[in-house]
Amino acid sequence: MPIHILLANPRGFCAGVTRAIGIVEHALEKFGTPVYVRHEVVHNQFVCDNLRAKGAVFIEDLSEAPPGSALIFSAHGVSKAVREEAAQRGFKVFDATCPLVTKVHLEVDKMRAQGREVVMIGHAGHPEVEGTMGQSEEGIYLVEKAADAEKLKVSQPQALSFVTQTTLSMDDARHVVAALRQRFPDIQGPHKDDICYATQNRQDAVKALAAHCELVIVVGSPSSSNSRRLREVAASLGVAAYLVDSSDELDPEWLAGKHHIGVTAGASAPENLVAQVVERLRHLGQGTMSELAGVEENVYFNLPKELLAAGEGKRQRSEG
Numbered sequence: 001m002p003i004h005i006l007l008a009n010p011r012g013f014c015a016g017v018t019r020a021i022g023i024v025e026h027a028l029e030k031f032g033t034p035v036y037v038r039h040e041v042v043h044n045q046f047v048c049d050n051l052r053a054k055g056a057v058f059i060e061d062l063s064e065a066p067p068g069s070a071l072i073f074s075a076h077g078v079s080k081a082v083r084e085e086a087a088q089r090g091f092k093v094f095d096a097t098c099p100l101v102t103k104v105h106l107e108v109d110k111m112r113a114q115g116r117e118v119v120m121i122g123h124a125g126h127p128e129v130e131g132t133m134g135q136s137e138e139g140i141y142l143v144e145k146a147a148d149a150e151k152l153k154v155s156q157p158q159a160l161s162f163v164t165q166t167t168l169s170m171d172d173a174r175h176v177v178a179a180l181r182q183r184f185p186d187i188q189g190p191h192k193d194d195i196c197y198a199t200q201n202r203q204d205a206v207k208a209l210a211a212h213c214e215l216v217i218v219v220g221s222p223s224s225s226n227s228r229r230l231r232e233v234a235a236s237l238g239v240a241a242y243l244v245d246s247s248d249e250l251d252p253e254w255l256a257g258k259h260h261i262g263v264t265a266g267a268s269a270p271e272n273l274v275a276q277v278v279e280r281l282r283h284l285g286q287g288t289m290s291e292l293a294g295v296e297e298n299v300y301f302n303l304p305k306e307l308l309a310a311g312e313g314k315r316q317r318s319e320g
């Protein structure tokens, strides 16, 4: 029996990723090579290799770039200390931090200005978490799971707030928030959580996809938090689920006995990789393909105006 391939909607690039890639490309056009980027601008190997080939140099430590160079902060955001160090070293800085991550940084500022302690729900070591935790010199408590919330000790339980990483599993975050509220009844947070529209829409879409499939393939890099969450959400619904960076990683054995194959992509995975995965699946399983209907996204973030050519800003704004 031939396979049927079903594509999730929405999938792939979000507005923050589109903007971050656009910032690197415009900086390369404006300043020539090299342009330095602190950390992978978005967590996708194909995207970063492509930008590297055009002249972007990815660094982890600012000392790796000569003072005065063009420097871009990745979509995940940076701590205040990194921002200050970049200013001291005299870089021409362009900030590709997603505006939805900046919104969380501003929430931290406001909470601290009100004298509140802050708990961050997120994954230790992820650059977005490091950047957000680095918005408060006094420190932020990190909790990754409900069990951490149950053990957490704070100095000011009556003046406590929480923020979340933007790319968490919605279901996991709900459990951690509930555990925090149980432990600290006065805790305040954003209306629901800080999980961004793109993460929510892609998780809802993969749930709808998994309901029709026996196997789900998520296109995305292992470093991509939101891509890993998509695989986990599909697997939690009882279907086989794999994360692949490209069509080369598809294992034909995964298809054994499977007739309905779902495909989706994390927020940093380009559509051409999805097309290659679909093509290889069709080849392996002589399959047909259709697409699920889903939420239409029309979010657009403008590029910094210093990077836009004359006239381009007007065009970009009218499209926004």
Ligand code: SF4
Pocket: 014, 015, 016, 017, 075, 098, 099, 100, 101, 166, 167, 196, 197, 198, 199, 226, 267
């Ligand atoms: S996944 Fe969400 S927070 Fe991250 S870049 Fe995309 S829109 Fe911004």
